[in-house]
Each structure stands twice: as C-alpha cells, then as structure tokens.
C-alpha cells in the first residue's frame with residue numbers, strides 16, 4: 012500500500028527561482044565535470060549541478076537529480092543507498108562521456124540534517140523512515156523538484172534520461188516541464204543495515220526496487 016497523503020500532494024510545487032553564480036572545473040575519480048553553483052533568489056540556499064560533455068545538443072542527457080545526504084554521500088553511512096547511487100551515477104556519466112548531476116541541498120528529503128538525525132533516533136527505536144517523520148510532525152517528503160527544472164533550464168537541458176528508482180520523482184519532473192524520455196534504475200549499495208529501509212521505500216514510497 013503506497014502511503015499517499017503526505018507523499019503525493021496533488022498541487023503543483025512552488026516555483027523556486029535560482030540564479031547561477033559561477034562555474035568551475037571539478038576533476039573527480041570519474042573524470043572531469045563542470046560544476047555550476049546556484050543560489051535560491053529568496054533564501055540564498057545553494058545547490059550545484061555537475062555536467063560532463065556537450066549537454067546542449069543531441070540525445071537526451073543522462074541525468075541524476077540527487078538529494079543531499081551528508082551521512083550517505085560524505086560519511087559512508089550504510090543506513091541508506093545514497094552514496095553508492097551518487098557514485099554509480101557519476102560512473103555512468105563518465106562511461107557515456109556526457110551527462111548531468113543536479114545536486115539539491117534538500118537534506119533528509121527536505122527536513123534538514125538535524126531533523127533527519129531526530130528521525131534516525133526514532134528509527135533506532137523501531138520506527139520506519141515514514142513513521143519517524145510522521146511522529147515528528149514533519150512531511151514524509153518535503154523536497155521541491157521544480158528547483159531541478161529551473162537548474163536544468165539554465166543549463167539548456169530539456170530532454171533527460173533520469174537515473175532513479177522513484178517514479179514520483181519522474182512524475183514531478185514531468186509535471187514541472189522536463190521531458191523525461193526514459194528512466195534508468197539505480198539499484199546499488201544494498202547491505203544488511205539498509206535492508207529494512209529499502210523495503211519500506213518499496214512498500215510505502217513506491218520505489219521500484
């Protein structure tokens with residue numbers, strides 16, 4: 012049973028305006044990307060996009076819209092699959108020589124790092140990822156993907172192949188005006204610690220795992 016009410020608000024998401032600030036080289040283990048820095052006009056919250064190759068012409072652009080996960084992306088946490096997903100996406104882009112990572116600073120599905128730690132504390136006591144947010148009186152998913160649309164627009168990327176297991180993300184991006192021509196699954200980083208978490212993402216959040 013998909014957990015509908017908090018997760019799938021039927022109203023369109025707010026249009027959060029971003030401005031591009033600067034672009035630099037980002038050499039990585041998976042080749043050299045261009046890193047584009049953006050700021051939300053009203054809040055000043057920063058976000059980045061990485062691009063490789065010519066993303067303005069030709070075939071749909073292999074794209075990952077990644078939500079910040081400090082614990083998984085930078086601290087090697089095994090509670091989730093975020094770090095391995097980010098690495099697999101960068102590797103896939105390197106293999107094609109072309110693609111884009113939109114890295115949104117929407118930690119903890121938008122509830123922020125400290126609230127995510129609060130949620131993890133409740134999960135240590137037996138709640139699942141959805142129940143913990145609800146118990147804290149927080150939305151299950153507070154992310155805004157129109158932001159990703161605005162960043163992709165700045166980069167003149169209109170047609171994408173999206174690397175994700177989350178059909179809701181595909182739908183929201185489509186609704187925001189991005190042409191998601193295909194979805195590539197990103198099933199990596201499974202371990203004993205995140206088995207139940209991934210099961211909940213499948214059962215309650217509709218992830219295709």
Ligand SMILES: Nc1nc2c(ncn2[C@@H]2O[C@H](COP(=O)(O)OP(=O)(O)OP(=O)(O)O)[C@@H](O)[C@H]2O)c(=O)[nH]1
Pocket residue numbers: 076077078079080081091092093096117118119120121122127130131140144174175176177180197212218
């Ligand atoms: N609130 C909360 N956020 C979490 C938890 N585990 C991971 N996150 C955050 O979830 C976000 C990633 O969302 P996921 O549900 O893993 O995946 P997705 O982006 O919806 O879908 P994919 O494209 O398939 O990765 C990141 O911002 C993580 O910090 C958790 O237990 N509670």
Ligand SMILES: [Zn+2]
Pocket residue numbers: 080082083084091092093094
């Ligand atoms: Zn994570």
